[in-house]
Amino acid sequence: MPVIAEIDSSLTLDPADVERKVSSRTKAIIVVHMRGISADLDPLLAVARKHDLKVIEDVAQANGGMYRGRMLGSMGDVGCFSLQQSKVITTGEGGMLVTDDEETWQRAVLYHDGAGYQFRFIDRKIPAFPGQNYRLTELQAALSLGQLTKLTEMLERTQKNKAQLVQRLRGQEKIELSPVFGTERDLGVSLIFYTADAESARLAAQAITAEGIPAFQVYDETATDQHIYINWEFLVRKQDAWGGSYPWNSPIYGGNVEYSRATCPRSLDLLSRAVQIHLNHLVTEQDLEDLVAVVSKVADHLL
Ligand SMILES: *Cc1c(COP(=O)(O)O)cnc(C)c1O
Secondary structure, eight states, X not given: OOOOOOBOXXXXXXXXXXXXXXXXXXXXXXXXXXXXXXXXHHHHHHHHHHTTOEEEEEOTTOTTOEETTEETTSSSSEEEEEOSTTSSSOOSSOEEEEESOHHHHHHHXXXXXTTHHHHHOSSOOSOOOOOOOOOOOHHHXXXXXXXXXXXXXXXXXXXXXXXXXXXXXXXXXXXXXXXXXXXXXXXXXXXXXXXXXXXXXXXXXXXXXXXXXXXEESSOTTSOOXXXXXXXXXHHTTOOTTSSOTXXXXXXXXXXXXXXXXXXHHHHHHXXXXXXXXXXXXOOXXXXXXXXXXXXXXXXXXX
Protein backbone atom coordinates (compact mmCIF):
# COMPACT_ATOMS: atom_id res chain seq x y z
CA MET A 1 0.00 0.00 0.00
CA PRO A 2 1.78 3.12 -1.17
CA VAL A 3 2.27 6.07 1.17
CA ILE A 4 3.09 9.35 -0.56
CA ALA A 5 5.74 11.66 0.90
CA GLU A 6 6.61 15.27 0.15
CA ILE A 7 9.34 16.43 -2.19
CA ASP A 8 11.50 19.52 -1.73
CA SER A 9 12.68 22.09 -4.28
CA SER A 10 15.14 19.54 -5.73
CA LEU A 11 11.97 17.73 -7.01
CA THR A 12 13.02 14.61 -5.09
CA LEU A 13 11.91 13.07 -1.77
CA ASP A 14 12.23 15.14 1.38
CA PRO A 15 14.06 12.78 3.79
CA ALA A 16 12.45 14.41 6.86
CA ASP A 17 8.92 13.81 5.56
CA VAL A 18 9.81 10.25 4.57
CA GLU A 19 10.94 9.54 8.12
CA ARG A 20 7.77 11.15 9.51
CA LYS A 21 5.68 8.76 7.40
CA VAL A 22 7.53 5.55 8.30
CA SER A 23 5.31 3.22 10.36
CA SER A 24 5.76 -0.25 11.84
CA ARG A 25 4.30 -1.61 8.59
CA THR A 26 6.68 0.16 6.22
CA LYS A 27 8.74 -2.22 4.08
CA ALA A 28 10.60 -0.11 1.54
CA ILE A 29 11.25 3.38 0.25
CA ILE A 30 10.96 4.04 -3.49
CA VAL A 31 13.36 6.87 -4.24
CA VAL A 32 12.70 8.57 -7.59
CA HIS A 33 15.53 10.53 -9.19
CA MET A 34 13.23 12.98 -10.91
CA ARG A 35 13.86 14.99 -14.10
CA GLY A 36 17.57 14.09 -14.07
CA ILE A 37 18.05 15.24 -10.46
CA SER A 38 19.61 12.79 -7.98
CA ALA A 39 17.63 12.40 -4.77
CA ASP A 40 19.41 13.20 -1.51
CA LEU A 41 20.41 9.58 -0.94
CA ASP A 42 22.61 9.78 2.16
CA PRO A 43 19.83 10.92 4.54
CA LEU A 44 17.31 8.65 2.78
CA LEU A 45 19.60 5.63 3.16
CA ALA A 46 20.10 6.59 6.81
CA VAL A 47 16.31 6.55 7.39
CA ALA A 48 16.17 3.15 5.65
CA ARG A 49 18.98 1.72 7.78
CA LYS A 50 17.47 3.06 11.00
CA HIS A 51 14.07 1.46 10.29
CA ASP A 52 15.38 -1.63 8.48
CA LEU A 53 13.75 -0.79 5.12
CA LYS A 54 14.68 -1.76 1.59
CA VAL A 55 15.50 1.03 -0.86
CA ILE A 56 14.40 0.89 -4.50
CA GLU A 57 16.02 3.53 -6.67
CA ASP A 58 13.91 4.60 -9.65
CA VAL A 59 16.53 5.87 -12.10
CA ALA A 60 14.12 5.99 -15.08
CA GLN A 61 14.66 9.74 -15.57
CA ALA A 62 18.29 9.96 -14.49
CA ASN A 63 20.14 7.21 -16.35
CA GLY A 64 23.88 7.89 -15.94
CA GLY A 65 23.43 10.21 -12.95
CA MET A 66 25.73 10.46 -9.93
CA TYR A 67 25.43 11.21 -6.22
CA ARG A 68 28.60 12.10 -4.31
CA GLY A 69 30.77 10.24 -6.82
CA ARG A 70 28.62 7.09 -6.90
CA MET A 71 26.41 5.89 -9.76
CA LEU A 72 22.65 6.15 -9.29
CA GLY A 73 21.02 2.74 -8.97
CA SER A 74 24.02 1.29 -7.15
CA MET A 75 23.22 2.58 -3.65
CA GLY A 76 19.77 1.13 -2.96
CA ASP A 77 18.95 -2.58 -2.74
CA VAL A 78 17.61 -2.38 -6.28
CA GLY A 79 18.13 0.14 -9.08
CA CYS A 80 15.53 0.42 -11.88
CA PHE A 81 16.31 1.95 -15.26
CA SER A 82 14.00 2.70 -18.16
CA LEU A 83 14.98 2.57 -21.82
CA GLN A 84 11.54 3.73 -22.95
CA GLN A 85 11.23 6.28 -25.76
CA SER A 86 11.30 9.46 -23.65
CA LYS A 87 14.29 8.67 -21.42
CA VAL A 88 17.94 9.79 -21.43
CA ILE A 89 18.94 6.86 -23.62
CA THR A 90 16.38 4.62 -25.26
CA THR A 91 15.74 1.37 -27.10
CA GLY A 92 12.16 2.35 -27.93
CA GLU A 93 10.89 0.24 -25.05
CA GLY A 94 12.63 -1.69 -22.31
CA GLY A 95 14.48 -1.29 -19.08
CA MET A 96 16.97 -2.75 -16.65
CA LEU A 97 17.17 -3.71 -13.02
CA VAL A 98 20.41 -3.90 -11.05
CA THR A 99 21.00 -5.45 -7.64
CA ASP A 100 23.85 -7.03 -5.71
CA ASP A 101 21.49 -9.39 -3.90
CA GLU A 102 21.39 -12.89 -5.41
CA GLU A 103 17.86 -13.69 -4.24
CA THR A 104 16.41 -10.41 -5.52
CA TRP A 105 18.16 -10.99 -8.83
CA GLN A 106 16.71 -14.50 -9.18
CA ARG A 107 13.24 -13.15 -8.35
CA ALA A 108 13.65 -10.49 -11.06
CA VAL A 109 14.84 -13.05 -13.62
CA LEU A 110 11.88 -15.31 -12.87
CA TYR A 111 9.39 -12.44 -12.87
CA HIS A 112 10.50 -11.18 -16.27
CA ASP A 113 10.95 -14.60 -17.92
CA GLY A 114 8.82 -17.36 -16.41
CA ALA A 115 10.17 -20.16 -18.57
CA GLY A 116 13.82 -19.10 -18.60
CA TYR A 117 14.16 -19.44 -14.86
CA GLN A 118 13.44 -23.15 -15.03
CA PHE A 119 16.77 -23.92 -16.68
CA ARG A 120 18.84 -20.83 -15.87
CA PHE A 121 19.75 -21.47 -12.24
CA ILE A 122 21.28 -24.63 -10.85
CA ASP A 123 21.57 -23.05 -7.43
CA ARG A 124 18.04 -21.80 -6.87
CA LYS A 125 17.56 -19.31 -4.05
CA ILE A 126 13.78 -19.04 -4.34
CA PRO A 127 10.83 -21.32 -5.11
CA ALA A 128 9.35 -20.85 -8.60
CA PHE A 129 6.30 -18.57 -9.02
CA PRO A 130 4.44 -17.50 -12.17
CA GLY A 131 6.50 -14.93 -14.08
CA GLN A 132 5.10 -12.23 -16.36
CA ASN A 133 7.35 -12.45 -19.43
CA TYR A 134 8.46 -8.82 -19.62
CA ARG A 135 11.49 -9.69 -21.72
CA LEU A 136 13.68 -7.14 -23.46
CA THR A 137 14.43 -8.43 -26.98
CA GLU A 138 17.99 -9.21 -28.11
CA LEU A 139 17.64 -6.48 -30.76
CA GLN A 140 16.74 -3.86 -28.16
CA ALA A 141 19.55 -5.04 -25.88
CA ALA A 142 22.01 -4.57 -28.76
CA LEU A 143 20.61 -1.09 -29.38
CA SER A 144 21.04 -0.20 -25.71
CA LEU A 145 24.77 -1.07 -25.86
CA GLY A 146 25.14 1.34 -28.78
CA GLN A 147 23.26 4.02 -26.82
CA LEU A 148 25.43 3.40 -23.78
CA THR A 149 28.60 4.29 -25.69
CA LYS A 150 27.12 7.78 -26.31
CA LEU A 151 25.91 8.37 -22.75
CA THR A 152 29.02 9.91 -21.19
CA GLU A 153 29.55 12.41 -23.97
CA MET A 154 25.86 13.34 -24.06
CA LEU A 155 25.75 13.95 -20.33
CA GLU A 156 28.99 15.93 -20.32
CA ARG A 157 27.32 18.29 -22.76
CA THR A 158 23.97 18.52 -20.94
CA GLN A 159 25.65 19.04 -17.57
CA LYS A 160 27.99 21.72 -18.86
CA ASN A 161 25.10 23.55 -20.55
CA LYS A 162 22.93 23.33 -17.46
CA ALA A 163 25.68 24.60 -15.14
CA GLN A 164 26.11 27.61 -17.46
CA LEU A 165 22.38 28.25 -17.63
CA VAL A 166 21.94 28.06 -13.87
CA GLN A 167 24.91 30.33 -13.28
CA ARG A 168 23.47 32.93 -15.62
CA LEU A 169 19.94 32.69 -14.23
CA ARG A 170 20.90 32.79 -10.54
CA GLY A 171 21.11 36.59 -10.73
CA GLN A 172 17.46 36.78 -11.83
CA GLU A 173 15.58 37.79 -8.68
CA LYS A 174 12.05 37.02 -9.88
CA ILE A 175 12.71 33.30 -10.21
CA GLU A 176 14.02 30.70 -7.79
CA LEU A 177 16.32 27.76 -8.53
CA SER A 178 17.01 24.82 -6.22
CA PRO A 179 20.58 24.80 -4.80
CA VAL A 180 21.17 21.39 -6.42
CA PHE A 181 20.33 22.58 -9.94
CA GLY A 182 23.46 22.79 -12.08
CA THR A 183 25.55 20.66 -9.68
CA GLU A 184 26.82 17.05 -9.87
CA ARG A 185 23.29 15.98 -8.86
CA ASP A 186 21.75 17.45 -12.01
CA LEU A 187 22.01 15.72 -15.41
CA GLY A 188 20.83 18.87 -17.15
CA VAL A 189 17.98 17.26 -19.11
CA SER A 190 15.52 19.93 -18.01
CA LEU A 191 15.46 23.52 -16.81
CA ILE A 192 13.06 24.16 -13.97
CA PHE A 193 12.53 27.36 -12.05
CA TYR A 194 9.99 28.44 -9.44
CA THR A 195 7.85 31.55 -9.49
CA ALA A 196 6.09 33.26 -6.56
CA ASP A 197 2.69 31.68 -7.23
CA ALA A 198 0.84 29.29 -9.56
CA GLU A 199 -0.69 32.02 -11.71
CA SER A 200 2.77 33.47 -12.39
CA ALA A 201 4.06 30.04 -13.43
CA ARG A 202 1.14 29.60 -15.81
CA LEU A 203 1.68 33.02 -17.37
CA ALA A 204 5.48 32.61 -17.56
CA ALA A 205 5.13 29.22 -19.30
CA GLN A 206 2.69 30.74 -21.81
CA ALA A 207 4.93 33.73 -22.50
CA ILE A 208 8.11 31.65 -22.91
CA THR A 209 6.24 29.32 -25.26
CA ALA A 210 4.99 32.32 -27.25
CA GLU A 211 8.64 33.40 -27.62
CA GLY A 212 9.33 30.09 -29.38
CA ILE A 213 10.67 27.95 -26.52
CA PRO A 214 8.19 25.29 -25.39
CA ALA A 215 7.64 25.63 -21.62
CA PHE A 216 4.98 24.36 -19.24
CA GLN A 217 3.75 24.70 -15.69
CA VAL A 218 4.62 21.40 -14.01
CA TYR A 219 1.39 21.09 -12.00
CA ASP A 220 -1.44 22.67 -13.93
CA GLU A 221 -4.70 21.97 -12.05
CA THR A 222 -6.65 21.82 -15.29
CA ALA A 223 -4.41 19.11 -16.81
CA THR A 224 -4.16 15.48 -15.75
CA ASP A 225 -0.40 14.97 -15.88
CA GLN A 226 0.34 11.56 -14.39
CA HIS A 227 3.59 12.76 -12.83
CA ILE A 228 1.47 14.42 -10.11
CA TYR A 229 0.12 12.00 -7.49
CA ILE A 230 -3.23 13.77 -7.23
CA ASN A 231 -3.88 12.82 -10.86
CA TRP A 232 -3.46 9.11 -10.14
CA GLU A 233 -7.20 8.52 -10.27
CA PHE A 234 -6.93 4.86 -9.27
CA LEU A 235 -4.92 5.79 -6.20
CA VAL A 236 -7.17 8.62 -5.04
CA ARG A 237 -10.17 6.28 -5.50
CA LYS A 238 -8.22 3.24 -4.22
CA GLN A 239 -9.08 1.07 -7.20
CA ASP A 240 -7.27 -2.06 -8.30
CA ALA A 241 -7.19 -3.47 -11.85
CA TRP A 242 -10.07 -5.91 -11.28
CA GLY A 243 -12.86 -3.59 -10.13
CA GLY A 244 -12.02 -4.00 -6.46
CA SER A 245 -9.99 -2.09 -3.92
CA TYR A 246 -7.04 -4.32 -3.13
CA PRO A 247 -4.89 -3.90 -1.05
CA TRP A 248 -6.69 -1.02 0.68
CA ASN A 249 -9.65 -3.22 1.69
CA SER A 250 -7.49 -6.19 2.67
CA PRO A 251 -7.77 -7.27 6.32
CA ILE A 252 -4.05 -8.07 6.25
CA TYR A 253 -2.50 -5.27 4.20
CA GLY A 254 -5.27 -2.67 4.16
CA GLY A 255 -5.56 0.41 6.26
CA ASN A 256 -6.47 4.00 6.47
CA VAL A 257 -4.19 5.77 4.00
CA GLU A 258 -5.56 8.90 2.41
CA TYR A 259 -4.57 10.36 -0.94
CA SER A 260 -5.83 13.90 -1.26
CA ARG A 261 -4.57 17.41 -1.80
CA ALA A 262 -3.92 17.51 1.93
CA THR A 263 -1.51 14.53 1.71
CA CYS A 264 1.39 16.52 0.25
CA PRO A 265 0.37 20.19 0.10
CA ARG A 266 3.96 21.39 -0.01
CA SER A 267 4.73 19.30 -3.11
CA LEU A 268 1.61 20.49 -4.93
CA ASP A 269 2.44 24.11 -4.09
CA LEU A 270 6.02 23.72 -5.35
CA LEU A 271 4.97 21.97 -8.54
CA SER A 272 2.25 24.52 -9.26
CA ARG A 273 4.93 27.25 -9.11
CA ALA A 274 7.39 25.28 -11.28
CA VAL A 275 8.03 26.11 -14.93
CA GLN A 276 9.81 23.49 -17.00
CA ILE A 277 11.70 23.62 -20.28
CA HIS A 278 13.07 20.40 -21.79
CA LEU A 279 16.78 20.31 -22.58
CA ASN A 280 18.92 17.72 -24.34
CA HIS A 281 22.40 17.17 -25.73
CA LEU A 282 21.52 18.91 -29.01
CA VAL A 283 21.11 22.32 -27.31
CA THR A 284 23.59 24.77 -28.89
CA GLU A 285 25.41 27.89 -27.63
CA GLN A 286 22.85 29.95 -29.52
CA ASP A 287 19.99 28.05 -27.85
CA LEU A 288 21.52 28.85 -24.45
CA GLU A 289 21.73 32.54 -25.37
CA ASP A 290 18.09 32.48 -26.48
CA LEU A 291 16.98 30.65 -23.32
CA VAL A 292 18.65 33.12 -20.99
CA ALA A 293 17.34 36.08 -22.99
CA VAL A 294 13.76 34.80 -23.11
CA VAL A 295 13.57 33.68 -19.46
CA SER A 296 15.09 37.00 -18.35
CA LYS A 297 12.72 39.02 -20.54
CA VAL A 298 9.69 37.18 -19.20
CA ALA A 299 10.91 37.39 -15.60
CA ASP A 300 11.67 41.11 -15.87
CA HIS A 301 8.46 42.17 -17.57
CA LEU A 302 5.82 39.66 -16.49
CA LEU A 303 6.73 38.46 -13.00
C1 LIG B 1 9.29 6.39 -17.39
C2 LIG B 1 9.31 6.23 -15.93
C3 LIG B 1 9.02 4.99 -15.33
C4 LIG B 1 8.54 3.81 -16.12
O1 LIG B 1 9.47 3.31 -17.00
P1 LIG B 1 8.96 2.22 -18.07
O2 LIG B 1 10.18 1.82 -18.82
O3 LIG B 1 7.92 2.93 -18.90
O4 LIG B 1 8.36 1.12 -17.27
C5 LIG B 1 9.11 4.88 -13.98
N1 LIG B 1 9.48 5.92 -13.22
C6 LIG B 1 9.76 7.13 -13.74
C7 LIG B 1 10.17 8.25 -12.84
C8 LIG B 1 9.67 7.32 -15.12
O5 LIG B 1 9.93 8.52 -15.64
